[in-house]
Amino acid sequence: MIFGEVTLGHYLALSSLLFLIGLAGVLLRRSLLIVMMSLELLLNAANLALVAVGRFQGLPDPQVAVFFVITVAAAEVSLGLAILVAIFRIQKTTAADQLSTLRF
Amino acid sequence: MEAIFFWVLAVGLLVSATALVAFRNPVTNAVCLVVALVMQAALFITLESFFLAAVQVIVYAGAVMVLFLFVIMLLDVREEARRRISRPLMVGVIGIGGGAVFGATKISSLFPSSDKILHWGQSGGGGGAKELGRLLFTSYSPLFLSTGVLLLVATIGVVVLCRKDPEV
Numbered sequence: 001m002i003f004g005e006v007t008l009g010h011y012l013a014l015s016s017l018l019f020l021i022g023l024a025g026v027l028l029r030r031s032l033l034i035v036m037m038s039l040e041l042l043l044n045a046a047n048l049a050l051v052a053v054g055r056f057q058g059l060p061d062p063q064v065a066v067f068f069v070i071t072v073a074a075a076e077v078s079l080g081l082a083i084l085v086a087i088f089r090i091q092k093t094t095a096a097d098q099l100s101t102l103r104f
Numbered sequence: 105m106e107a108i109f110f111w112v113l114a115v116g117l118l119v120s121a122t123a124l125v126a127f128r129n130p131v132t133n134a135v136c137l138v139v140a141l142v143m144q145a146a147l148f149i150t151l152e153s154f155f156l157a158a159v160q161v162i163v164y165a166g167a168v169m170v171l172f173l174f175v176i177m178l179l180d181v182r183e184e185a186r187r188r189i190s191r192p193l194m195v196g197v198i199g200i201g202g203g204a205v206f207g208a209t210k211i212s213s214l215f216p217s218s219d220k221i222l223h224w225g226q227s228g229g230g231g232g233a234k235e236l237g238r239l240l241f242t243s244y245s246p247l248f249l250s251t252g253v254l255l256l257v258a259t260i261g262v263v264v265l266c267r268k269d270p271e272v
Binding site for chain 1: 106107110114117118121122124125130133134137140141144147148151152153155156159160163164167168171172175176178179181197200201204205207208209211212213215220221222235236239240244247251254255258259261262265266
């Protein structure tokens with residue numbers, strides 16, 4: 001029964017769908033800001049899968065991994081947005097397909 | 105009960121994630137991301153990891169979103185141009201999505217606990233701050249300390265990257 005009780009497969013299917021939506025955002029969107037938001041979706045999909053497996057297997061360790069992923073994601077977002085601001089100061093755009101030069 | 109919560113939250117999460125990818129106004133995207141992150145925190149609660157749900161709301165829906173909104177205001181980003189999505193691409197995306205769901209359920213059936221049904225209060229309470237803190241400060245303490253170094257380096261890096269006049 002799909003709509004009956006919730007099993008591990010439900011959570012893993014949800015997480016893979018979320019990962020696909022995030023991947024579509026990373027690949028299809030041009031604005032680097034939206035690409036970074038989609039990257040957050042990717043990390044969250046992985047977090048969801050980790051927590052679900054940890055709970056259904058009865059292990060606390062995946063939650064520690066998710067804790068570290070959240071920390072690293074926060075550092076990644078801050079650095080990525082700083083690079084974005086630095087690029088915007090020079091190039092006046094955040095569209096990924098217009099940022100095609102290596103030197104300014 | 106668990107099933108109702110799961111389906112409501114799953115549909116909400118997928119809808120807000122799709123809206124994040126589909127809408128073109130950056131502020132709308134940021135609001136969609138907040139909704140998706142809060143939905144994810146609620147899903148963590150249905151998985152009985154209460155500490156991670158709190159961390160998710162505080163770090164993601166709080167700090168990271170404020171950062172995103174600040175940068176949106178700072179850069180004055182306009183709506184990006186509409187983009188035509190061709191029919192083969194749509195068919196491909198839907199096909200890959202169906203394949204991913206099928207694959208995920210197949211992979212999950214490899215776990216020994218695949219058809220286990222856990223009700224709330226049955227998993228022995230590994231999701232509280234006590235259990236996680238004990239693990240963090242005993243077996244994972246080197247990782248925990250290096251996370252502090254990572255955050256310090258990230259802070260210094262952001263300050264260096266965003267300086268107005270680099271004279272070094």
